[in-house]
Amino acid sequence: MAVNVIIMAAGKGTRMKSALPKVLHRLGGRSLLQHVLDAAAGLGAMHPVVVVGHGADAVTAAVGGQGQCVLQQPQLGTGHAVQQTVPALDDAHATTLVLNGDVPLIRTETAAALADACGGERLALLTIDLPDPTGYGRIVRDGAGKRVLGIVEHKDATPAQRAITEVYTGMMAAPTALLKRWVMALTADNAQREYYLTDIVAMAVAEGVPVVASPAPDETEVLGVNSPLQLADLERRFQRRQAEALMEAGVRLADPARFDLRGTLACGSDVEIDIGCLFEGEVTIGDGARIGAHCVIKDASIAAGAVIHPFTHIDGAQVGAGALVGPFARLRPGAQLGAEVHIGNFVEVKNSTLADGAKANHLAYLGDATVGPRVNYGAGSITANYDGANKHRTVIGADVHVGSNCVLVAPVTLGDGATIGGGSTITKDVPAGQLAVARGRQAAISGWTRPQKAKKAG
Known part of the structure; x- marks a missing residue:
């Protein structure tokens, strides 16, 4: 499968309390980012686009020839990050997959299923049900619970919305042409004054583009590293x-x-x-x-x-x-x-x-x-x-x-x-x-007295 792959790797990782960029911390002997690059390679994405920001030089060096790096400076949210990738996306690939550099254990098979759910025509969101969804964006559906209407970030959610356990994992697949247009139309009209990638869900709904949820089979695959x-x-x-x-x-x-x-x-x-x-x-x-x-x-x-x-x-x-x-x-x-x-x-x-x-x-x-x-x-x-x-x-x-x-x-x-x-x-x-045999001849010295420690006066 040939798809565009964007890997978000610009974050500082303040809670890591480390000078090392978060995505370069190691898990199982490889950096978090390398795990994601390996998953992308399994999709046939030979040159994923990696968004770098904090520690850009070190992250770019770690990517090496495995992908193309684009700089996000300053970091103004996930939507702003994807905006930086627009010139690098290959229009020949109908689907663009967005992965996170600090979510290292995503399986190639799960990422492929997400891309398949998009099929170049739908906006597909990788979701999962969590008993404790704190910090995750909530999946908002219609009254019947079938159609996805949007994603609400945790910090912007109402108490009722925070009770929703189906969450967005931060990974999605979108039609490439639509994704380019949608992200360039984003605004920072929210509490954090950031450009949220999740706002493109409402754009898709407004245009009648189907929005589908692709469930992750395993919680471990979608857990991020922040500390x-x-x-x-x-x-x-x-x-x-x-x-x-x-x-x-x-x-x-x-x-x-x-x-x-x-x-x-x-x-x-x-x-x-x-x-x-x-x-x-x-x-x-x-x-x-x-x-x-x-x-x-x-x-x-x-x-x-x-x-x-x-x-x-x-x-x-x-x-x-x-x-x-x-x-x-x-x-x-x-x-x-x-x-x-x-x-x-x-x-x-x-x-x-x-x-x-x-x-x-x-x-x-x-x-x-x-x-x-x-x-x-x-x-x-x-x-x-x-x-x-x-x-x-x-x-x-x-x-x-x-x-x-x-x-x-x-x-x-x-x-x-x-x-x-x-x-x-x-x-x-x-x-x-x-x-x-090459050693000195043994000799026994008669009359030898071992030295004695001098007695202290008094």
């Missing part, structure tokens, strides 16, 4: 929506109320995710993998049967089939673990490849390293990969045993089957199969 409290409430609603979709696909979440997804998560069958986990970017989890409590996983691939123990951080890494990681482990960008690799507690891996069966079970660092299969990497050992100016690589061959508390000073290569004695600092290549 940190509302943002937090919508975040939990959004996360619950994502959690339910995953569970319907077979993922076992220990508690969907303690789950956060700020990107995309693709799971195989029989995946288990414990409480308090956060997923960011693009994450894939293979069949039968288990994610322990309070893990943070970003832009990662976790293969079938892997177990990620609690409190593990993974960022930009690949975990092989059947691998065990954590607890309290950290995989940084470029970490690639083969099948059955073990990375234990307080082990950090960065830009390193560990082949099948390699193990670093505790208190170790592997940076810029290539580790062969079945390597046993001891506790407290590190690769010294940085010389103060450049990074260097460590190569550890198959079946190497690195003892505890070793320092491998890169660039260095340990040949297949080599053994490094505990406490060694290795600065030269070690041939295959050999034992390397």
Whole structure:
């Protein structure tokens, strides 16, 4: 469906009490505005018109090439905002859809249904019944309750009108040619001295243009963000929506109320995710993998049967089939673990490849390293990969045993089957199969007396 899309994003968001423009606050890892832009893209609206005002430069930068920005300055109401878009609307599209940049969870399907209700011939209003309609414009119908006659803003409504629970969500679809003419005819004859977009409803009625209500299927889709409290409430609603979709696909979440997804998560069958986990970017989890409590996983691939123990951080890494990681482990960008690799507690891996069966079970660092299969990497050992100016690589061959508390000073290569004695600092290549020990000779000093604290006088 090709339609014009207007996204209202000029507001300051005073109640957010933030220097950041309201539409740039984040929900589920994306800005409020980005959610709406994504919904618009699903309609085939490749270049929506975004109305900017407060923080215009920042909002325009966030839009980038996703749309065309027009400036509303000063901000004189919703009708005034749409007036600024008139030159940018494409007359080839018979329908223009108006969305709000601070109402982020509108589904593409709901927006499409609203556009269909317009059909280029009718004025279609997205409405919903709310138990507490405070702050929303009320839908006023005829005596029979069928025909829509107008919208009355909350601040202009009478007590009887405020009792109406059917409200206007701030989103509409209108015939493009009529919308252009109607908004240019708006006046600011109201308590706030603003140009209300909702006044075009009365114009449509007066001209005999049908006005129809397109009901939103879900309250969450039409809730706006005006305060940190509302943002937090919508975040939990959004996360619950994502959690339910995953569970319907077979993922076992220990508690969907303690789950956060700020990107995309693709799971195989029989995946288990414990409480308090956060997923960011693009994450894939293979069949039968288990994610322990309070893990943070970003832009990662976790293969079938892997177990990620609690409190593990993974960022930009690949975990092989059947691998065990954590607890309290950290995989940084470029970490690639083969099948059955073990990375234990307080082990950090960065830009390193560990082949099948390699193990670093505790208190170790592997940076810029290539580790062969079945390597046993001891506790407290590190690769010294940085010389103060450049990074260097460590190569550890198959079946190497690195003892505890070793320092491998890169660039260095340990040949297949080599053994490094505990406490060694290795600065030269070690041939295959050999034992390397590089540490000071132990000495026992007789007659040595431990220093004593001086006694205080008096």
